[in-house]
Amino acid sequence: MMGPVLAACLLIILSTAWISQANGATCKKDGGVCTCNDQTKNVDCSSKGLTAIPSNIPVETTELRLNFNSLSKLSPTAFHGLxxxxxxxxxxNKLQTLPAGVFDHLVNLDKLRLDYNQLKSLPSGIFDKLTKLTDLTLNTNKLGSLPKGVFDKLTELKTLEIRNNQLRRVPDGAFGYxxxxxxxxxxxNPWDCSCRDILYLSNWIREKKGTVSNIEAAECDGGTKAVLEITEEEAAEDCVYPNTTTAIPTTIITTLASSNDDDIPELPVPQENFQKFLGYQEPDHLPTQPQCLMSISGYLGLMMFFVLISAAILYVIHFLKKA
Structure with missing residues (x-):
């Protein structure tokens, strides 16, 4: 009766091997693309050409490096469990946006580096759960504005870097906490020193001068003057920015109301917006080339699994017939 027992054991071993393979791997030692250090709990996935974050990053990881890749978007759950x-x-990387809540599970995060991406804006509350953060870098992006209160929960922050963006102003009280x-x-940054909105930043720089390093380097657009030197007389205009909600001037409302439908030009709809209108969305978690290879190997493993199952079943049937 050893034949059926051996066949059953073979099925169990093959099932376990296939399930392990199908789950994929992150660390090189398991066939993945990243280097993992069990002693330091560090995972290094830098410079791998990744377009998506590898799955199955060990939950005990304390340092995760994903720099020098081709990440253009993140899944909202990319770092859940870490x-x-x-x-x-x-x-x-090539990040253009950050999904709301993407960092919410990183309650012990101390340093977050987002330099040299293509971020144009930040979601409101994106950093609210990072109450232990001491170092945040956003240099060399395309940030045109900051949402009100975006740094309010970062009471432990010691270093903030937002050099080389498109910022013209910051909200009142932006750095107050x-x-x-x-x-x-x-x-x-092209700080707009002709607008009244710049006065908060100018006054804050003067107040912190001597206690916060590099603070005096902020210059007005064109480099004509330092922001801290701006006076109320110079910043006298009430400027309107694209991301600021304001009332529409009466003259514009009157003009729109008196216009005939025939006079209104047909505006082209960008393909991206048209796709969103139709409900089309790109997947949040695109597979990388190594992940694709692992998926192919998973399918091959599945096929081999079924072939061996069939062979084992036939072997058991043959053995029973002879018995």
């Missing part, structure tokens, strides 16, 4: 993470490096801040980079 509560031990203290360091996350997303530098030098970061009492431990000792370094900030504000330079290489």
């Amino acid at each position: 509560k031990e993470l203290t360091y996350l490096d997303l530098d030098r 970061m009492s431990k801040l000792n370094r900030i980079t504000l330079n290489d």
Whole structure:
């Protein structure tokens, strides 16, 4: 009766092997693309040409490096389960947006690096759960504005870098809760010093001068004057920015009301917006080339699994007939 027992054992072993393979792997030692250090709990996935974050990152990981890849978007659940993470490096990717809540599970995060991406805006509350964060870098992106209160929960922050963006102003009180801040980079932004909105930043720089390093480097658009030197007389205009909600001037309302439908030009609809109108959405978690290879190997493993199951069943039937 050893034949059926051996066949059953073979089925169990093959099932376990296939399930393990189908789940994929992150670390090189398991056939994945990243280097994992069991002692330091570090996972290095940098410079792998990744277009999506590898699945199955060990939950005990404390440092995760994803810099120098081709990530253009993140799944909202990309970092869920990584509560031990203290360091996350997303530098030098192609990120254009950050989904709301993507960092909410990183309650122990100490350093977050987002330099050299293509971020144009930040969702409101994107950093609210990162109450232990001490270092945040957003240099060399395309940020045109900051949502009100975006840094309010970062009371432990010591370093904030937002150099080389498209910022023209910051909301009133933007830096008011970061009492431990000792370094900030504000330079290489087109600060609009003709508008009254700049006065909060100008006054804040003067107040923190000597206690926060690099703070005096912020210059007005064109480099004609330092932001901290701007006076109320110079910043006298009430400016309107694209991301600011304001009332529409009466003259514009009157003009629109008196216009005939025939006079209104037909505006082209961008293909991206048209796709969104139809309900089309690109997948949040696109597979990388190594992941595709693992998927192919998974299918091959599945086929082999069924072939061996069939062979084992036939073997059992043959054995029973002879018995």
